[in-house]
Amino acid sequence: MSEIKLENVTYTYGAKTPFEKRAVDGISLTFEDGKITGLIGHTGSGKSTLVQMLNGLLKPDSGHIYLGGADIWAEPKKLRLVRFRVGLVMQYPEYQLFDETVRADIAFGPKNMGLSPEEIDERVIESARFAGVDEKLLDKSPFELSGGQKRRAAIAGVMAMRPEALVLDEPAAGLDPAGRDAILSGIRTYSEKTGATVIIVSHSMEDMAVYCDDIAVLADGKLKMKGTREEVFRRRDELLAVGLGVPMITDIACELMTLGVALGGDIYTVGGVADAICDSAAANGGENR
Amino acid sequence: MKDITLGQYFPGNSVLHKMDPRAKLISAIIYIAVVFTSSSAGALAFLAVATVAIMLISGIPISVYLRGLRPILFILALTAALNLFMTRGETVAFEFWIVKIYVEGINNAILMAVRITTLVLGSCVFLSYTTSPIALTDGLESLLGPLSKLHVPVHDFSMMMTIALRFIPLLIEETDKIMSAQKARGSDFSSGGPVKRVRALLPILIPLFVSSFKRAEELAVAMECRCYRGDVERTHMKVLRYGALDFVVMASLLVLLSAVIAINIFVPIYAF
Numbered sequence: 001m002s003e004i005k006l007e008n009v010t011y012t013y014g015a016k017t018p019f020e021k022r023a024v025d026g027i028s029l030t031f032e033d034g035k036i037t038g039l040i041g042h043t044g045s046g047k048s049t050l051v052q053m054l055n056g057l058l059k060p061d062s063g064h065i066y067l068g069g070a071d072i073w074a075e076p077k078k079l080r081l082v083r084f085r086v087g088l089v090m091q092y093p094e095y096q097l098f099d100e101t102v103r104a105d106i107a108f109g110p111k112n113m114g115l116s117p118e119e120i121d122e123r124v125i126e127s128a129r130f131a132g133v134d135e136k137l138l139d140k141s142p143f144e145l146s147g148g149q150k151r152r153a154a155i156a157g158v159m160a161m162r163p164e165a166l167v168l169d170e171p172a173a174g175l176d177p178a179g180r181d182a183i184l185s186g187i188r189t190y191s192e193k194t195g196a197t198v199i200i201v202s203h204s205m206e207d208m209a210v211y212c213d214d215i216a217v218l219a220d221g222k223l224k225m226k227g228t229r230e231e232v233f234r235r236r237d238e239l240l241a242v243g244l245g246v247p248m249i250t251d252i253a254c255e256l257m258t259l260g261v262a263l264g265g266d267i268y269t270v271g272g273v274a275d276a277i278c279d280s281a282a283a284n285g286g287e288n289r
Numbered sequence: 290m291k292d293i294t295l296g297q298y299f300p301g302n303s304v305l306h307k308m309d310p311r312a313k314l315i316s317a318i319i320y321i322a323v324v325f326t327s328s329s330a331g332a333l334a335f336l337a338v339a340t341v342a343i344m345l346i347s348g349i350p351i352s353v354y355l356r357g358l359r360p361i362l363f364i365l366a367l368t369a370a371l372n373l374f375m376t377r378g379e380t381v382a383f384e385f386w387i388v389k390i391y392v393e394g395i396n397n398a399i400l401m402a403v404r405i406t407t408l409v410l411g412s413c414v415f416l417s418y419t420t421s422p423i424a425l426t427d428g429l430e431s432l433l434g435p436l437s438k439l440h441v442p443v444h445d446f447s448m449m450m451t452i453a454l455r456f457i458p459l460l461i462e463e464t465d466k467i468m469s470a471q472k473a474r475g476s477d478f479s480s481g482g483p484v485k486r487v488r489a490l491l492p493i494l495i496p497l498f499v500s501s502f503k504r505a506e507e508l509a510v511a512m513e514c515r516c517y518r519g520d521v522e523r524t525h526m527k528v529l530r531y532g533a534l535d536f537v538v539m540a541s542l543l544v545l546l547s548a549v550i551a552i553n554i555f556v557p558i559y560a561f
Binding site: 052055057080083084087088089090093095096097098099108109112113143157158161 | 473
C-alpha cells in the first residue's frame with residue numbers, strides 16, 4: 001500500500017511578493033504501487049517542487065497528497081513517519097554526507113527511526129549492496145570517496161530507511177555512463193526486491209526508456225501527459241511541442257515509420273527497435289533484407 | 290531563513306541610488322553625527338522629519354523599512370524601558386506604588402528611542418538599501434586608499450569583503466538544501482533538550498563547512514588561473530566620480546548638522 005496520489009496540488013513560491021511564481025499548478029496524478037515512474041519536464045517545470053511535496057518537505061498551498069490512502073498532512077506532527085515511508089533523495093545528494101564513516105552516514109536515517117543496532121547494521125549492508133557501495137568503503141570517511149561513490153553512499157542512506165516509496169531527484173545527473181547505469185539498475189533492483197514504488201526525476205529520455213514503467217510529463221507546473229512509456233513516447237509531436245524530445249532511437253524509428261516501414265511494439269530501446277525492424281522485414285517476405 | 294532584510298540591496302532609480310558610494314559613506318557618517326548631536330526636543334523632531342524625508346526620497350516602500358526595524362524592536366523597547374524606570378532626576382512626573390518616574394527618565398527614553406530608530410533607518414537608507422554591496426566595498430576601498438601608503442592591504446580587504454558578501458545568499462540557499470536533505474532522513478531540529486538540538490545541527494554544519502571550504506578552494510584556483518594578484522595597481526571597470534549631486538547631498542547633510550546644533554543651543558527645550 002504505497003500508492004501516492006496527488007489531488008489538485010498547487011504550490012506558489014514567494015506568494016504576495018513581486019517574485020511570486022506558481023511552480024506547481026493544480027496537478028492531479030497517481031504514482032502506482034510498485035511501479036517505477038519517470039517524471040520529466042524542462043528546468044523550471046515544477047518537478048523538484050512536486051517531489052519535495054511528496055514527503056512533506058513543502059506544504060501544498062491547496063490540494064491533497066495521499067500516501068496509501070491517507071492524507072500526509074492530516075496530522076502534521078506525524079510527518080516524520082511519512083518521511084521514513086517516502087524516502088527522498090534530493091538533487092546532488094552527496095552534499096548531505098556528514099558523518100565520520102560511510103557506515104555511520106548510511107545509518108543516520110535508520111537511527112532516527114529508532115531501530116535496534118542489529119537491525120541498523122543489517123540495513124546498512126543491504127542498502128549499500130542495492131546502491132552499489134563497496135563494502136570496503138564502509139569504514140572510510142565519506143569525504144575520501146570519489147564523486148560517484150559519494151552519490152551512491154547518499155542514495156544508500158535513504159534506501160536504508162527501507163521506504164515503501166523511493167523518490168529520486170536527478171539521481172544520475174553529472175555521472176559518467178557506467179556510474180549512471182549502476183545507480184539506475186540498483187534502484188530498479190531495490191524496487192523489484194522490496195516492491196517499493198519508485199519515482200525518478202530525470203532529463204534523460206534514454207534512461208527513462210530503459211528503467212521506467214510509467215512516465216509523467218510536466219510543463220509550466222501542469223501535468224501534460226501520464227501513461228506507460230509506450231503511450232507517452234508514441235506522442236512524439238506533443239513532447240516536441242513542450243520542448244522535450246524522445247529517445248534518439250525512437251526518433252529514428254518514427255522517421256522510418258513516416259517512410260512507410262511498419263514498426264510495432266517497443267520502439268524506445270535500441271534492442272527493441274532492432275527486433276521491430278527484423279519483424280517488419282520478415283513480414284515483408286524478407287525482400288528488404 | 291528567507292526573511293533577512295537588514296543589509297539587503299533594493300535596486301531603484303532614486304537620487305540616492307545614483308550617488309557615488311564614497312559620497313554615501315561620507316553622508317552616512319555626517320548623518321550619524323547628526324543623530325548623536327540632536328539632544329533637544331526640537332532637534333529630535335527635526336531629525337525625525339529629515340529621516341522620513343530621506344526615506345521617501347529613496348523610493349523604497351515604507352513597509353520594507355518597517356520590516357528592517359523588526360529585529361531591533363526588542364533592543365529598542367528594552368533601552369526605552371530601562372531609561373524610563375532607572376533614571377533618577379529632580380522632578381517626579383508621577384508615582385505609582387513603588388515606581389517613580391521622573392521627567393528626566395521620560396526625556397532619556399524618548400531620546401534613546403528616537404536615536405536608535407533614526408540611526409538604523411538612516412544607515413539603512415544610505416548604505417544597505419540603496420547601495421549594492423559591490424559599490425559599497427568599492428567606495429570603502431577608495432576612501433581607505435590612502436592607508437595603503439602605510440602598507441595596509443586595503444585592496445585585499447575589500448576583495449575579501451566583496452567575496453564574503455557575494456557568498457551569503459549562496460550559503461543561505463545551501464543551508465536550506467542541506468536541511469531539507471537531512472529532514473528527509475528524519476532529522477528533527479525542533480524537539481528535545483538543548484544538547485540534543487545542538488547535536489541535531491551537526492549534520493547541517495559539517496556539510497556546510499565542507500562545501501564552503503571546497504568552494505573557497507575552487508575560487509582561489511580560478512583566480513590564480515587568471516593570474517589574479519591583489520598587490521598590483523588594479524583599475525576598476527567603473528571608475529568612481531563625484532558629481533554635483535553628491536556635493537549637494539553632502540552639503541545638505543552638513544546644513545542639517547548645523548541646524549541641529551543651532552536648535553540645541555538656541556531652543557534648548559526638552560520633552561515637556
